[in-house]
Amino acid sequence: MIRIAIVGDIGSGKSFVSNLFNQPVFNADLEVFDIYKKDKNCFAKIKKAIPNYFSKFPLKKKELIESIIADKSNLKKISNIVHPIVRRRLNIFLKKKKKKKFVILDIPLYFENKLKKKNDIIICIDAKKKKILKQLKQRKNFNLSLINQFRSIQYPLSYKKKNSDFIIKNDYNIKKTKKNVKEILKKIR
Numbered sequence: 001m002i003r004i005a006i007v008g009d010i011g012s013g014k015s016f017v018s019n020l021f022n023q024p025v026f027n028a029d030l031e032v033f034d035i036y037k038k039d040k041n042c043f044a045k046i047k048k049a050i051p052n053y054f055s056k057f058p059l060k061k062k063e064l065i066e067s068i069i070a071d072k073s074n075l076k077k078i079s080n081i082v083h084p085i086v087r088r089r090l091n092i093f094l095k096k097k098k099k100k101k102f103v104i105l106d107i108p109l110y111f112e113n114k115l116k117k118k119n120d121i122i123i124c125i126d127a128k129k130k131k132i133l134k135q136l137k138q139r140k141n142f143n144l145s146l147i148n149q150f151r152s153i154q155y156p157l158s159y160k161k162k163n164s165d166f167i168i169k170n171d172y173n174i175k176k177t178k179k180n181v182k183e184i185l186k187k188i189r
Contacts, residue, residue, distance in 0.1 A: 001098055002188065003117060005105040007160045008125030010147055011136040013170040013177070017125055018106040020181040026093045028107040031086050036064070042085055049077045065146055075149055083113060090115075102188075111155050111163065121188060124164035126157065131172055 004021065006014045018025045035042050036059040047054045053067035053074075054060075067074045090107075097103050107115060116122070127135075136142055161167055166187075168180045 001094075001100055002102045003094075003105055003120045004102055004188070005107065005110050005116070005120050005122045006125060007108075007110050007122060007164065008170075009127065009132060009157050010108070010150055010154075011132040011139075012125040012127040013135070013172065014106050014108070014125050017123070017168060017170070017177060017181065018104045020178055021102065021104050021185065023102040023104050024093075024097045024100055025104040025106055026090055028086055028090075028105075028109070031089050032082055035082060035085050035089075036061075039085065042081060045081045046078055049081065050074050061141060065141065065143060068149055069143070069145055072149055072152070075153065079153070083109070087113070087115075108150075109154065111160065112153065116163075121166070122160075122164040123166045123168060123184060124157075124160045125168050125170050126161060127170040127172070131170075135172070 004023075006018045008014050015027060015029070018027065038058070040057055043054070043057045043059050046059065050067050053063050053070070055063065064078070068078070090105075094103065105115070105120075107113070110116065110122075136144075136147060166184050168177065168184075170177060
């Protein structure tokens with residue numbers, strides 16, 4: 001099985017590009033949302049670590065945002081609780097998909113969480129800051145302060161580009177991006 005990791009800045013189009021491969025995708029962001037919605041044990045740990053922000057299960061995005069904006073150390077506390085659960089889910093995904101030729105890893109903190117394996121193929125999605133901001137503003141619950149908090153725990157784009165096998169320049173042109181993905185798949189095969 002070939003693991004293809006998609007990395008890049010917040011809002012650069014990682015998830016969109018991941019789905020263009022038409023291969024099984026492990027999307028860490030979706031896993032986190034699922035954990036917040038369904039994992040009562042995780043909720044209890046977060047509520048215990050940060051007692052003043054969370055009312056009742058399931059965890060509400062608004063309360064999560066408020067806790068992180070109020071105190072940036074809360075992001076680290078939440079991450080320390082959630083990331084091991086995501087890692088377990090990743091391992092389950094990889095076991096289930098072990099017979100597949102490719103799997104796509106859409107994991108924003110791929111480098112930061114030391115998930116890189118020797119033979120992983122890394123693709124960095126590079127997009128202009130202005131275009132990223134435009135994309136982010138279209139998201140529900142857009143909050144620049146929160147986005148900057150998340151960026152503060154990520155490695156810079158320059159590091160990701162330097163440590164990638166391929167770079168896709170995303171100008172949010174679907175046709176062009178699909179072509180880039182096809183070319184990369186040809187080279188990998």
